Amino acid sequence: xxxxxxxxxxxxxxxxxxxxxxxxxxxxxxxxxxxxxxxxxxxxxxxxxxxxxxxxxxxxxxxxxxxxxxxxxxxxxxxxxxxxxxxxxxxxxxxxxxxxxxxxxxxxxxxxxxxxxxxxxxxxxxxxxxxxxxxxxxxxxxxxxxxxxxxxxxxxxxxxxxxxxxxxxxxxxxxxxxxxxxxxxxxxxxxxxx
Amino acid sequence: xxxxxxxxxxxxxxxxxxxxxxxxxxxxxxxxxxxxxxxxxxxxxxxxxxxxxxxxxxxxxxxxxxxxxxxxxxxxxxxxxxxxxxxxxxxxxxxxxxxxxxxxxxxxxxxxxxxxxxxxxxxxxxxxxxxxxxxxxxxxxxxxxxxxxxxxxxxxxxxxxxxxxxxxxxxxxxxxxxxxxxxxxxxxxxxxxxxxxxxxxxxxxxxxxxxxxxxxxxxxxxxxxxxxxxxxxxxxxxxxxxxxxxxxxxxxxxxxxxxxxxxxxxxxxxxxxxxxxxxxxxxxxxxxxxxxxxxxxxxxxxxxxxxxxxxxxxxxxxxxxxxxxxxxxxxxx
Numbered sequence: 001x002x003x004x005x006x007x008x009x010x011x012x013x014x015x016x017x018x019x020x021x022x023x024x025x026x027x028x029x030x031x032x033x034x035x036x037x038x039x040x041x042x043x044x045x046x047x048x049x050x051x052x053x054x055x056x057x058x059x060x061x062x063x064x065x066x067x068x069x070x071x072x073x074x075x076x077x078x079x080x081x082x083x084x085x086x087x088x089x090x091x092x093x094x095x096x097x098x099x100x101x102x103x104x105x106x107x108x109x110x111x112x113x114x115x116x117x118x119x120x121x122x123x124x125x126x127x128x129x130x131x132x133x134x135x136x137x138x139x140x141x142x143x144x145x146x147x148x149x150x151x152x153x154x155x156x157x158x159x160x161x162x163x164x165x166x167x168x169x170x171x172x173x174x175x176x177x178x179x180x181x182x183x184x185x186x187x188x189x190x191x192x193x194x
Numbered sequence: 195x196x197x198x199x200x201x202x203x204x205x206x207x208x209x210x211x212x213x214x215x216x217x218x219x220x221x222x223x224x225x226x227x228x229x230x231x232x233x234x235x236x237x238x239x240x241x242x243x244x245x246x247x248x249x250x251x252x253x254x255x256x257x258x259x260x261x262x263x264x265x266x267x268x269x270x271x272x273x274x275x276x277x278x279x280x281x282x283x284x285x286x287x288x289x290x291x292x293x294x295x296x297x298x299x300x301x302x303x304x305x306x307x308x309x310x311x312x313x314x315x316x317x318x319x320x321x322x323x324x325x326x327x328x329x330x331x332x333x334x335x336x337x338x339x340x341x342x343x344x345x346x347x348x349x350x351x352x353x354x355x356x357x358x359x360x361x362x363x364x365x366x367x368x369x370x371x372x373x374x375x376x377x378x379x380x381x382x383x384x385x386x387x388x389x390x391x392x393x394x395x396x397x398x399x400x401x402x403x404x405x406x407x408x409x410x411x412x413x414x415x416x417x418x419x420x421x422x423x424x425x426x427x428x429x430x431x432x433x434x435x436x437x438x439x440x441x442x443x444x445x446x447x448x449x450x451x452x453x454x455x456x457x458x459x460x461x462x463x464x465x466x467x468x469x470x471x472x473x474x475x476x477x478x479x480x481x482x483x484x485x486x487x488x489x490x491x492x493x494x495x496x497x498x499x500x501x502x503x504x505x506x507x508x509x510x511x512x513x514x515x516x517x518x519x520x521x522x523x524x525x526x527x
Binding site: 141 | 418420421437438439440523525
């Protein structure tokens, strides 16, 4: 083989390797960006949960004077909130506690219908609007998180990024499922008994 | 749609004398025009005949000058009779109908949404070179502040022919109803909902292209992928904030936007900027235009004529109910 052929071969191999390296870098970076997007979206949920924690004491204090028959429910909400903000709560349990809190707050807002005086209270109306706002933001944050996770999971499983992802040791993340209570058709008879 | 139709009968009784007077005025105008035409042709024709028959032959073609003058008179009187007819109709009838829909609304037939506001919406990729409009309606429907008008925005393209001569062609950027309404939630970023042309054709690849068009700065923010597959097929969404976009575009609002798109049967565009909703509904229909001065007798007194205008108004204001803008259960009042 003459030298020109050798140089040509080397250039080809070198060029190919460089191209592969660039492709690898691009895929690596896009995977990291997607992973960070998931974490960022998760922190979006956190912000709203924190806002909800801050709102609850105020809300409970306002409605307590009016709702004599809901003492038990209010105590449950206070206890759940205390549990949600306690620093030694394990990560796995955290979302369960928050889900229970969501359910309890929904029951509270249904129970409010029985107290016309409360519904005329300006302070309560303001708190109720704030809670609606937070719940709406929370739903949006969850959906943003799910979209980020779907994007990330797609990248991990689709060709050709799946090779790079397996080298990086990235694994699938789970999306938020609608809570069982939210998905079930509401039992109207039960609502009336409350 | 936003129809407080309960007292329509009573309202129509109030409107009827106005319509009757206007119909009379219209018939007077047609009659006057008929007379002017008749006399112009008669006098012009006779004078021309007389000139042709008795004047010296070198007058030639100028013998027909009186007929020409008659034609000018007819055209001028046509312009005079029709020009302010539309204005008269709008001031008297449309403004009454607007008041019927909501007393908090006002109608300004010669004003329109400004070009600056049109550009603020970021709904179109370029700014227009020629901008016109009419029929501004503004005020409140329920708790929602709203402004809307007809808008015609055009851009020009300059060409050179083979000899190097420059010539300009005008293309429509947008023609239709342009609506600015107060949205029922607070937000700070920019979220655009645009018709999806690429994804339907190219699928996954189309979405990648859309995502790149945001990254290259052709659209603000980044592509937002939403869960509703039907919505994703119809629209592409760009936003400066992924969470805020979903805060605005809840599953229920997405379903409502899809339904509104079906109702309008057109490629609507929506922008959510600084707690305002900008909505562009393209249409070639000219809204709130008076029936012709020369339309058949009694057209204004037919209930279906007025019904049609009422329907047009309700359609233009339907966005408030269709997108549920009067629901104020969040912190924004």
